[in-house]
Amino acid sequence: MYCDAICLREVTLPLLRPFESSASRTVRRRFVLVEAMAGGLSGWGECVAQEAPYYTEETVETAWHILRDFLAPAVLNAAEVDPRSLPARFRLVKGHPMAKTALETALWDLTARAEGESLAGRWGAGRPTVPSGVSVGMAPGLDALFREIDGYLEQGYRRVKVKVGPGRDVAVVRALRERYGAIPLMVDANGAYGSEDLPVLLEMDGYDLMMIEEPLRGGDLLAYPSLQERLKTPICLDESLRGAADVRRAAELGACRVVNLKPGRVGGPSEALEVEGVCRERGLDLWVGGMLESGVGRALNLILAALPGVTLPGDTSASDRYYARDLVTEPARLQPDGTVPVPQGPGLGIEVDREYLDRVSGRVEWIRP
Ligand code: OSB
Ligand code: MG
Known part of the structure; x- marks a missing residue:
């Protein structure tokens, strides 16, 4: 199996109550959601980088840049998308663990779904x-x-x-x-x-x-x-x-x-x-x-x-x-x-609510080989 397309979406979800730590205060959760597609199936991965670099270095913007310009092309240009090969493939890119995690997760989800197996x-x-x-x-x-x-x-x-x-x-x-x-x-x-x-x-x-x-x-x-x-x-x-x-x-x-x-x-x-x-x-x-x-x-x-x-x-x-x-x-x-x-369905065991996703998505970008 190889990956046909990767879609990046910037999603914003309102929190029920603000979340404050010694490092930051979050009122709405803005993040990058990755969808990886192959043969009519989709796999999903969430990038946990926040708006500001107050937890670790990454932000929504750095993750978007690294995913779009480096990580997605590395996957789309590969003949195969065995998720186990991704850490080595991504090693060329230094740092940016949250961006890497989102795409690696999407490919684990995608390949496990294709085989009808749960990641659990x-x-x-x-x-x-x-x-x-x-x-x-x-x-x-x-x-x-x-x-x-x-x-x-x-x-x-x-x-x-x-x-x-x-x-x-x-x-x-x-x-x-x-x-x-x-x-x-x-x-x-x-x-x-x-x-x-x-x-x-x-x-x-x-x-x-x-x-x-x-x-x-x-x-x-x-x-x-x-x-x-x-x-x-x-x-x-x-x-x-x-x-x-x-x-x-x-x-x-x-x-x-x-x-x-x-x-x-x-x-x-x-x-x-x-x-x-x-x-x-x-x-x-x-x-x-x-x-x-x-x-x-x-x-x-x-x-x-x-x-x-x-x-x-x-x-x-x-x-x-x-x-x-x-x-x-x-x-x-x-x-x-x-x-x-613990989700037990194929892959991550979740179904994305596409109607709601469309409503809460800002920027959307498709990346193809
Ligand atoms: O330090 O564990 C943390 C949330 C955002 C960034 C860092 C942390 C946290 C939390 C919340 O503590 C954990 C959660 O409920 O998701
Ligand atoms: Mg902590």
């Missing part, structure tokens, strides 16, 4: 459902934060992650412990702290958090082993782990005990599967993160979360935690037991 089956992602946590953005005040979290706990989410940063940390964690007792609770700083903030991190260490995610600025793995030694709370790394080699290095150094896996951050499904293998080998706890995805990217995250090496509930919340309407016909739903079903 192909990758050995055997769990039918995955326990889900929820990532809660910074709120204007404690009352608003409580109201939001009350709702999620009522729905059954299995753990709560809150965004923290300087001045919005210890008091928030203390208030949450007072209100909710011993719930599974963790924080994500998105790299907001420096070495001068050690006292704050030590204070948060007293609240029995499941983990502290990406506490330090700069993404330097060498800064973490001494911090992990000082804290009883496990450190979880997100932004600083750009692939399986980083995860191996982090394990070697004792930089963290937990890994947040996002396919877009590590450069694609193949690399994500390798990260899962490394975590199993090295005994690192692992969960699947999120980037406020639509149903397309969410399907990939849910499938990865069903892999055997995933040991903790992730940020794979239901679609209705983010959006009033999703791009797919059967959005991810939270079950009363706090789990989300």
Whole structure:
């Protein structure tokens, strides 16, 4: 099979509520959606790059440029579209893991659909459902934060992650412990702290958090082993782990005990599967993160979360935690037991709602050989 055409769409979905971290505030989720076509079939991949380069370097614009001018031509000019060959084919392009992930995902989806096989089956992602946590953005005040979290706990989410940063940390964690007792609770700083903030991190260490995610600025793995030694709370790394080699290095150094896996951050499904293998080998706890995805990217995250090496509930919340309407016909739903079903249909196991997609698409560009 070879790929006939690749379509890039710029999609904007309104979020039900703004999502704020120490790094950025998102009101509408704008992203690039990739459709790869062959023999009348389509495969889909979501590019998780955001509008601004505040999480990692990539943006919607850089992803569009790299996909259109470099990655799509590399696929369209190839005789075959075996998705396993893509990481090597894309290696010529340095960086841009989110752009690469979107196109690699579309080709995994396309080829698996053509063979009537689910990606969950192909990758050995055997769990039918995955326990889900929820990532809660910074709120204007404690009352608003409580109201939001009350709702999620009522729905059954299995753990709560809150965004923290300087001045919005210890008091928030203390208030949450007072209100909710011993719930599974963790924080994500998105790299907001420096070495001068050690006292704050030590204070948060007293609240029995499941983990502290990406506490330090700069993404330097060498800064973490001494911090992990000082804290009883496990450190979880997100932004600083750009692939399986980083995860191996982090394990070697004792930089963290937990890994947040996002396919877009590590450069694609193949690399994500390798990260899962490394975590199993090295005994690192692992969960699947999120980037406020639509149903397309969410399907990939849910499938990865069903892999055997995933040991903790992730940020794979239901679609209705983010959006009033999703791009797919059967959005991810939270079950009363706090789990989300893993898509089992061919490929990613989703159907794109083309009518809604047309309504929320801005720029559309077809690329042909
Ligand atoms: O750091 O995990 C993060 C969203 C966008 C960018 C970075 C992060 C996040 C989240 C939300 O925490 C996860 C989700 O619910 O999709
Ligand atoms: Mg994070």
